[in-house]
Amino acid sequence: MSLRESRSAAVALVTAACFTDIVAYSIAVPVLPDLSRRLGASPTMIGLLFGSFGVTMLLVSVPMGTVSDRVGRKGPMLAGLVALAASTLIFAYAIGLPALFAARLVQGGADAITWVVGFALVADLYAPEERGRVTGIILGGTSLAYMVGPSLGGWLYEMGGIQLPFLAVTGMAALTTGGFLWLRLPDHRAKHEPVPVRRLLRDRQILTCGVLVFLASSTITMFEPVFVLFLESRLGLGPARIGSLFAAAAVANTFFHPLVGRAADRWGARRLTGIGLLATAAALPVVAFYTRTFGTAMALCVLQAMTFALVATPSLTFMADATSEAGIGSFGTAYGVYNTIWAVGLLCGPVLGGFLFQRVHFMTLALGWAAVVAVTTLVLPVFRSASTARRSPASLIAGRS
Numbered sequence: 001m002s003l004r005e006s007r008s009a010a011v012a013l014v015t016a017a018c019f020t021d022i023v024a025y026s027i028a029v030p031v032l033p034d035l036s037r038r039l040g041a042s043p044t045m046i047g048l049l050f051g052s053f054g055v056t057m058l059l060v061s062v063p064m065g066t067v068s069d070r071v072g073r074k075g076p077m078l079a080g081l082v083a084l085a086a087s088t089l090i091f092a093y094a095i096g097l098p099a100l101f102a103a104r105l106v107q108g109g110a111d112a113i114t115w116v117v118g119f120a121l122v123a124d125l126y127a128p129e130e131r132g133r134v135t136g137i138i139l140g141g142t143s144l145a146y147m148v149g150p151s152l153g154g155w156l157y158e159m160g161g162i163q164l165p166f167l168a169v170t171g172m173a174a175l176t177t178g179g180f181l182w183l184r185l186p187d188h189r190a191k192h193e194p195v196p197v198r199r200l201l202r203d204r205q206i207l208t209c210g211v212l213v214f215l216a217s218s219t220i221t222m223f224e225p226v227f228v229l230f231l232e233s234r235l236g237l238g239p240a241r242i243g244s245l246f247a248a249a250a251v252a253n254t255f256f257h258p259l260v261g262r263a264a265d266r267w268g269a270r271r272l273t274g275i276g277l278l279a280t281a282a283a284l285p286v287v288a289f290y291t292r293t294f295g296t297a298m299a300l301c302v303l304q305a306m307t308f309a310l311v312a313t314p315s316l317t318f319m320a321d322a323t324s325e326a327g328i329g330s331f332g333t334a335y336g337v338y339n340t341i342w343a344v345g346l347l348c349g350p351v352l353g354g355f356l357f358q359r360v361h362f363m364t365l366a367l368g369w370a371a372v373v374a375v376t377t378l379v380l381p382v383f384r385s386a387s388t389a390r391r392s393p394a395s396l397i398a399g400r401s
Contacts, residue, residue: 005184007125011134013179014118015141017081020172021114022142024088024107025053026149027165039097049097049104056108057343062197064109065116065336073121073332074185078177080113085173092166116339120331121185123320129265132317136261139313143253147246200330200337205270205322208380209315210341212273215373216311217345219280222353222369223304227287230362231297241294248298249305256309261317269317274382276310281374283307288366 003009028050036049068076083106090103119135126134156165200206231237231245264272287300316338323334356365 002184004182009183010121010125010185011137013176013183014121015138016172016176016179017077017114017118018138018142019145020081020169020176021084021111022145023149023152023172024084024169025111026146027153027169028091036097036100039094039100041097045097049100051347052101052104053108053111054343054347056105057112057346058340060109060112061116061339061343062333062336064113065120065332065334065339066330068117068120068332069330072185072187073117073124074180074183076113076332077117077121078180080110080117081173081177081180083107084110084114085170085177088166088169088173092163092170112336112339112343116332116335119316119320119338120335123323123331123335124186128317128321128324131320132261132264132269132314133258134261135316136258136264136313139261139309139316140254140257143250143257147250150243197333197337200323200326200328200334203322203326203328204381205325206319206334206337208382209270209273209318209322210337211376211380212277212311212318212382213315213338213341214345215277215376216280216308216315217342218349218352219284219345219369219373220308221346221349223284223366225350226353226357226362226365229357230288231291234291235294235297237294237297245297245301249301252302252305253309256306257313260309260313264314264317269314269321270382272314273311273318274377274380276307276312276314277373277377279310280304280307281370281377284366284370284373285363288363 036045041049064076064080087103087107087110090099090106094100094103118138122134122138123131152168153165156168201210228242231242237245260272260276283300283304287304291297291300319334319338320331323331328334353365356368360368
């Protein structure tokens with residue numbers, strides 16, 4: 001088999017696409033507020049600009065996943081990368097707030113396509129016992145983008161003005177697009193008509209995965225902003241030192257994700273996702289109580305990154321496994337559902353976290369949310385056998401009688 005047709009080349013390009021997408025998302029962090037203010041935006045308008053990303057992410061994920069099931073993965077992935085390049089070009093040359101909003105909305109749609117179609121392609125190419133390892137490689141490779149994006153954006157902004165950061169990402173997207181044009185993919189299409197979302201969510205395992213994904217997404221996005229506020233008030237840390245904490249966590253995740261992926265293949269993605277959420281619940285109050293110095297904050301940020309990796313990597317594999325076990329070949333639609341649920345958590349987590357942080361102590365918030373996460377995880381059929389977990393409560397009762 002030539003390199004052009006190899007699975008390794010496909011994985012490398014999916015990793016490059018996801019990496020570029022995250023850089024495009026995070027490079028805007030130090031740039032957009034200043035650009036928006038220059039164009040007359042209020043703080044509220046800047047918040048809406050950042051939040052608009054999630055709107056198209058919600059709207060596009062499932063439809064584009066379904067389209068990729070019907071027409072194959074290559075065309076939608078190319079469309080997503082072209083949209084990503086277009087959004088960064090609009091950012092570079094925006095002369096008004098409507099253009100900035102248009103760019104952010106296009107960027108959200110591009111993010112949805114890239115991640116949904118990319119992981120559907122991985123599910124097409126790899127057997128269930130290999131998906132965890134490959135997912136870990138992709139997430140490990142993209143973790144550094146969370147660190148690279150803001151620093152690269154700020155550095156390029158100071159060096160070449162507002163256009164240079166976005167033009168750099170446009171170039172990255174163009175290179176990745178060229179890679180996918182060169183790649184020769186097998187014609188993986190769903191063997192049946194596209195599966196309605198309702199049918200997917202009626203499957204107990206897929207629904208269980210969806211609840212776990214929502215818990216993970218809302219927890220991660222809830223505690224990122226409030227933890228920053230906690231560090232500022234308790235330790236008096238400035239943006240530079242807080243940034244170094246998150247950078248350490250990103251570097252650690254580069255190593256954690258591949259290890260967790262291999263563990264998911266060995267011990268089962270569903271079980272490991274549950275373990276990861278219980279570990280996350282246990283870590284939250286520890287972080288709140290023992291963060292007393294910069295050194296302990298660094299160690300606990302790395303610990304928290306490890307628990308989040310224990311959820312993110314196997315949950316992606318869990319969705320593909322549950323879809324396969326249900327006899328549904330629509331990986332694109334399934335990952336569209338996954339991405340949509342993640343986006344809902346992305347929107348709800350920070351709002352809920354900020355609301356609660358204003359009203360209760362950080363330790364109380366950590367203990368309360370940890371209890372919610374742990375109890376919900378234990379109630380779900382996460383640690384039962386796959387055959388038992390798929391049966392409805394009525395069938396279980398009938399089986400005992």
